[in-house]
Amino acid sequence: CKMDKDSLVGASCDVTFKEINEINSKIRPELLSLVHSDFFKYFKLDLYKQCTFWNDNNGYCVNRACAVDVVEEWDQLPEYWQPEVLGGLANESLSDDEALNDECSFLDQLCDNSQLRINKNGPDIDYCDTGDFHNKQSVLVDLTANPERFTGYGGEQSSQIWSSIYRENCFSQNETGQCLAKDAFYRLVSGLHASIGTHLSNDHLNTETGRWEPNLELFMARVGDFPDRVANIYFNYAVVAKALWKIQPYLAHLNFCNAYHEDVKSMITSVVSNLDSKIFNENLLFNDDISSNLKDDFRSRFKNVTKIMDCVHCDRCRMWGKVQTTGYATSLKILFEIDSEDEKAKQNVVDKLTKYELIALFNTFDRLSKSIESINNFEKLYTDRLLTA
Ligand code: FAD
Numbered sequence: 001c002k003m004d005k006d007s008l009v010g011a012s013c014d015v016t017f018k019e020i021n022e023i024n025s026k027i028r029p030e031l032l033s034l035v036h037s038d039f040f041k042y043f044k045l046d047l048y049k050q051c052t053f054w055n056d057n058n059g060y061c062v063n064r065a066c067a068v069d070v071v072e073e074w075d076q077l078p079e080y081w082q083p084e085v086l087g088g089l090a091n092e093s094l095s096d097d098e099a100l101n102d103e104c105s106f107l108d109q110l111c112d113n114s115q116l117r118i119n120k121n122g123p124d125i126d127y128c129d130t131g132d133f134h135n136k137q138s139v140l141v142d143l144t145a146n147p148e149r150f151t152g153y154g155g156e157q158s159s160q161i162w163s164s165i166y167r168e169n170c171f172s173q174n175e176t177g178q179c180l181a182k183d184a185f186y187r188l189v190s191g192l193h194a195s196i197g198t199h200l201s202n203d204h205l206n207t208e209t210g211r212w213e214p215n216l217e218l219f220m221a222r223v224g225d226f227p228d229r230v231a232n233i234y235f236n237y238a239v240v241a242k243a244l245w246k247i248q249p250y251l252a253h254l255n256f257c258n259a260y261h262e263d264v265k266s267m268i269t270s271v272v273s274n275l276d277s278k279i280f281n282e283n284l285l286f287n288d289d290i291s292s293n294l295k296d297d298f299r300s301r302f303k304n305v306t307k308i309m310d311c312v313h314c315d316r317c318r319m320w321g322k323v324q325t326t327g328y329a330t331s332l333k334i335l336f337e338i339d340s341e342d343e344k345a346k347q348n349v350v351d352k353l354t355k356y357e358l359i360a361l362f363n364t365f366d367r368l369s370k371s372i373e374s375i376n377n378f379e380k381l382y383t384d385r386l387l388t389a
Pocket residue numbers: 148149150151152153154155158159161162189190191193194195196197200222229309312316317318320321
């Protein structure tokens with residue numbers, strides 16, 4: 001409400017807030033169908049991993065809204081989500097190495113695609129902790145059955161998490177380009193924080209009526225009254241959109257199971273064909289004259305953010321925190337670790353995306369898209385209130 005919609009979303013984005021609103025209105029219905037498809041609605045995660053940053057087992061959120069319903073009725077799922085097909089989940093006979101290989105080629109459980117194998121000796125290009133995808137105690141969750149909304153999680157515990165996430169934004173001194181990297185890191189984290197704030201305000205429990213509904217006051221207090229927070233959601237949208245745009249030509253070559261997934265492929269195409277390369281210019285951030293140390297630092301700090309999710313005491317919040325930090329981590333890997341000159345290398349990075357990274361990527365885009373839709377709805381609510389006041 002308080003920003004100029006014709007201004008650019010950021011120095012590295014040749015797109016205005018208004019243009020992003022227009023793109024988002026166009027792709028919203030198809031994106032929503034995509035994340036509700038059987039392929040994109042399930043996510044695998046380890047809900048019981050020990051927090052490695054501090055020793056604090058107090059303060060678990062016992063509110064019903066904090067809980068996650070895990071999938072238990074396996075026989076009702078499509079064949080490609082059955083435990084034996086998923087490998088790491090219930091197939092105890094797999095060694096860790098086999099499980100890793102099994103998870104690390106795109107859709108290789110879905111299709112017979114054994115030629116794609118991860119090169120474990122290559123450089124680390126991951127921005128997230130991928131351990132969850134092949135941990136034996138990981139559970140499978142239907143994301144659509146566990147909406148991201150108000151859970152009542154808060155107080156000391158969640159503040160501690162947020163401040164430790166923001167504290168990761170302390171790069172080593174005297175690095176060239178540090179400022180741009182710091183700014184991008186801050187915007188990513190703040191945009192995630194603001195997007196969560198938007199969802200919990202948009203899907204909020206009205207304790208008087210018992211209904212889940214938008215809460216304008218809460219939204220204004222958390223997000224709407226801070227134009228920079230709103231702008232950071234748009235910035236994140238631009239970052240993830242560019243990553244999707246960048247991998248689109250290489251998705252076509254992947255062995256999606258055509259028999260089952262023609263519809264999914266066409267939904268992806270219809271979403272991504274509305275995106276444009278100018279939405280975000282990643283080359284401004286880590287260009288050639290910036291030392292690779294800074295990029296390594298950025299990568300390992302972002303990886304810490306993904307690991308901090310294990311310290312979140314509310315299961316539902318942790319689940320969405322993991323989905324979204326994995327989605328951002330995947331975007332960063334695509335944007336900063338794909339050599340744009342080398343076609344083969346590009347295909348190689350995309351081939352090695354796990355299906356969970358891809359699911360996280362599209363669901364993170366959906367979360368941002370939903371946030372932007374909600375921001376526009378809140379703006380209407382705000383204007384209506386002013387007119388009737
Ligand atoms: P907090 O949101 O905890 O913020 C702490 C401080 O950070 C604020 O005082 C402010 O100074 C600053 N700040 C706030 N927003 C921003 C921003 N966007 N950019 C920069 N600085 C900011 N709650 C739910 O109800 N549902 C959820 O699904 C959910 N998921 C969560 C996931 C994670 C990973 C975490 C850590 C928390 C989650 N929470 C969720 C809790 C929620 O984010 C808040 O922490 C909680 O509602 C308490 O809010 P608060 O107003 O005390 O301030």
